[in-house]
Amino acid sequence: MDADLQDSPDEIPELYRMVSQEGYHLVSGWKKKRHDPLSKTIPSRFFNFVTRVLSGIKLHDFNCGLKAYQSVVVKNIAVYGEMHRYIPVIAKWAGFSKITEKVVEHRERKYGYTKFGLERFINGFLDLLSVTFVSRFRQKPMHFFGTWGTLSFLIGFVLTVKLFWDKIEALYFSHLPVKRDITEQPIFYIALVAVVIGVQLFVTGFLAEMIAMQSFSKREYLVIEKIGLDDAVAVNR
Numbered sequence: 710m711d712a713d714l715q716d717s718p719d720e721i722p723e724l725y726r727m728v729s730q731e732g733y734h735l736v737s738g739w740k741k742k743r744h745d746p747l748s749k750t751i752p753s754r755f756f757n758f759v760t761r762v763l764s765g766i767k768l769h770d771f772n773c774g775l776k777a778y779q780s781v782v783v784k785n786i787a788v789y790g791e792m793h794r795y796i797p798v799i800a801k802w803a804g805f806s807k808i809t810e811k812v813v814e815h816r817e818r819k820y821g822y823t824k825f826g827l828e829r830f831i832n833g834f835l836d837l838l839s840v841t842f843v844s845r846f847r848q849k850p851m852h853f854f855g856t857w858g859t860l861s862f863l864i865g866f867v868l869t870v871k872l873f874w875d876k877i878e879a880l881y882f883s884h885l886p887v888k889r890d891i892t893e894q895p896i897f898y899i900a901l902v903a904v905v906i907g908v909q910l911f912v913t914g915f916l917a918e919m920i921a922m923q924s925f926s927k928r929e930y931l932v933i934e935k936i937g938l939d940d941a942v943a944v945n946r
Contacts, residue, residue: 710774712821715818716816739773756837764795851914855910857910861903
C-alpha cells in the first residue's frame with residue numbers, strides 16, 4: 710500500500726475472506742472510482758487494456774496495491790525488479806488461474822505527490838513485454854525464434870527466386886535488353902537481409918534451446934496436492 714492513504718485498509722478483511730473462503734488463488738482490488746488526474750488515469754486505462762489483451766486475465770486494475778493471495782501462490786512465484794505490477798500475470802502462468810477482482814475504495818491523496826510519469830509508463834510496458842515473453846517461451850524458445858526465422862527466410866527465398874527467374878526470362882525468353890543487373894535492384898538487398906535475419910533467428914533459437922536443455926534440472930513444474938479444504942502442498946518437479 711502506498712503511504713499517501715489513498716488505499717483503504719478497511720478493504721483487507723473482505724479480500725481475505727474471498728481468498729480463504731471462496732477459493733480464489735488471487736483477489737485484486739479495482740479502483741473503479743479514482744481520485745487521480747487525467748494525466749494518470751488515461752495512461753493507466755490504456756496500460757490495463759493492453760495487459761488484459763496480452764495476458765487474457767479479465768482485470769481492470771492490475772496495478773492496484775490492494776491484493777490478497779493464497780500462501781501457496783506467494784511461495785511459488787518469483788517477483789523481481791518492478792514486476793509487482795504483473796503478479797496476476799506471473800501467477801496465472803505458474804498455474805494459478807482462479808483470479809478475480811473486487812471494487813475497492815479509492816480516496817483523495819493526503820500526503821506526497823504522484824510518482825507516475827512517462828518513464829514509469831514506458832518501463833511498465835517494457836516489463837509487460839518481458840514477463841509475457843518469458844512466461845510463454847521460457848521452455849520453448851525455438852517456437853518463437855523459429856517461427857519468425859522461418860517467415861523471414863521464406864520471404865527472402867521467394868524474392869531471390871523471383872529475381873533469378875526475371876533474369877533468366879530476360880536473357881532467354883525476351884528480345885528486350887536487360888536493363889539492370891540483379892545486384893542493382895533494391896529487391897535484391899531486401900531478399901538478402903530477409904535471408905540473413907531468418908538464419909540468425911534460427912541460430913538464436915537453437916542456442917536458446919541448448920541453454921534451456923542445460924538448465925533442464927532447474928525447471929519447475931508446479932504440482933499442488935489438495936489435502937484439505939484450506940491446506941495445500943506444492944511440489945516442484
